[in-house]
Amino acid sequence: MDDGRFEGRAAITGGAAASSEPHILLIDDVPEDIRATIILLKQQPWRVSLASDALQGYQRALALRPDLIVLDVHMPHMNGFSLCRLLREAPATRQTPILFLSSANSSMERLEGLTVGGVDYIPKSCAPEEVLARIKIHLQLTWRAPPAMPQSPADPEPEGxxxxxxxxxxxxxxxxxxxxxxxxxxxxxxxxxxxxxxxxxxxxxxxxxxxxxxxxxxxxxxxxxxxxxxxxxxxxxxxxxxxxxxxxxxxxxxxxxxxxxxxxxxxxxxxxxxxxx
Known part of the structure; x- marks a missing residue:
């Protein structure tokens, strides 16, 4: 059997397919910088995917339609601000909460991140527990589990x-x-x-x-x-x-x-x- 490379508990579902747990996409070209946060997220009842550059993150966001995106700023070829602008224009991700998690932490950078569409801006110096707490807050504000599909009365109940x-x-x-x-x-x-x-x-x-x-x-x-x-x-x-x-x-x-x-x-x-x- 072919084993995939680690990406948290990334569950590859059909686009915006309904799921009983939220799906988080992390976009960072140096995932080692946020490894403690990734480990903490893995312990939650969530699905987690990882992208290692802005283009890959953009493509995965459109294909996977996550419920929340955590985005770095300084990445090669395209920075996080540019990517955020693209995600805000794409119908599939227009309403998706985007949280910046970056070492770029000047007041101008924080302001730009919020101006281009981020709902939060978190310095990488923050404790992973604080990052988790902020993610939980935004999920509570925006994410709703899809209603269970009613089973047809003619369908037998599965058992055993x-x-x-x-x-x-x-x-x-x-x-x-x-x-x-x-x-x-x-x-x-x-x-x-x-x-x-x-x-x-x-x-x-x-x-x-x-x-x-x-x-x-x-x-x-x-x-x-x-x-x-x-x-x-x-x-x-x-x-x-x-x-x-x-x-x-x-x-x-x-x-x-x-x-x-x-x-x-x-x-x-x-x-x-x-x-x-």
Whole structure:
């Protein structure tokens, strides 16, 4: 199985897909500077994603539509103020709270951060506990859990193994790039490796690892169609070590490379648009 690089508990969900826990995107080119804050955030019941430069952060923000963004100022190629302006113009992130967390802490810089659309400006010298407290405040002010989808009366209530299966599938979908071991995955849904493996084989006809691979490739297809992220970035987000492994698995399953798939998908969209014109 291909293991993704650490990005907190980054759960790669379908764009603005509803979730029962808030999703936070951290954008910082030197994540070591805020490692203590990242560790503290990981201990919360939240989903956390990380981007290492402004462009990557912009693309991930549009694709993942987080509930809150924590943004550095001094980054190469594009600073945080410029990125904030872009995020404030994009419909997908226009209402997303943006908190600056930066070592750039002059009065002029703080004022600019608030002027371009930040809801808070936090010096990196602040204790991680204070950063966490401020994030909690803004989540309380803006985030609301989506209402539960009513189940059709005709649908039978899941029970036993099916509940375990659904819980495991949801956990997998929410942690594609930070997948726990099979033993840990089984433990998180209240069972053990052998039983979880048997449940997947009985209900889905595949192993847990095969399901994870399929889920990663499905989400990879969505991101290729819905975003402008590079193949390398998509590969990392869905849990592959590198673009080569992702490309190989993608070609084996889909019959074309990720780049070819994106070109084909874009071609279909352009053809359909022309037909409606």
């Amino acid at each position: 193994d099916e509940i375990v299966l659904r819980a495991a599938m949801r956990l997998i979908e929410n942690q594609l790039d930070d997948m726990p071991s099979l033993a840990s995955l089984a433990q998180k849904v209240g069972t053990h490796e052998k039983r979880l493996t048997a449940i997947f084989r009985e209900h889905l006809g595949m192993t847990v690892f095969a399901y994870i691979r399929d889920a990663r490739l499905r989400r990879g297809q969505d991101l290729l169609c819905e975003s402008a992220m590079s193949v390398q970035d998509v590969a990392e987000l869905v849990g592959f070590r590198n673009a080569c492994n992702f490309t190989t698995a993608f070609r084996q399953r889909i019959g074309m490379t990720p780049s070819q798939f994106r070109q084909h998908a874009l071609g279909l969209v352009e053809t359909e648009s022309a037909g409606r014109a």
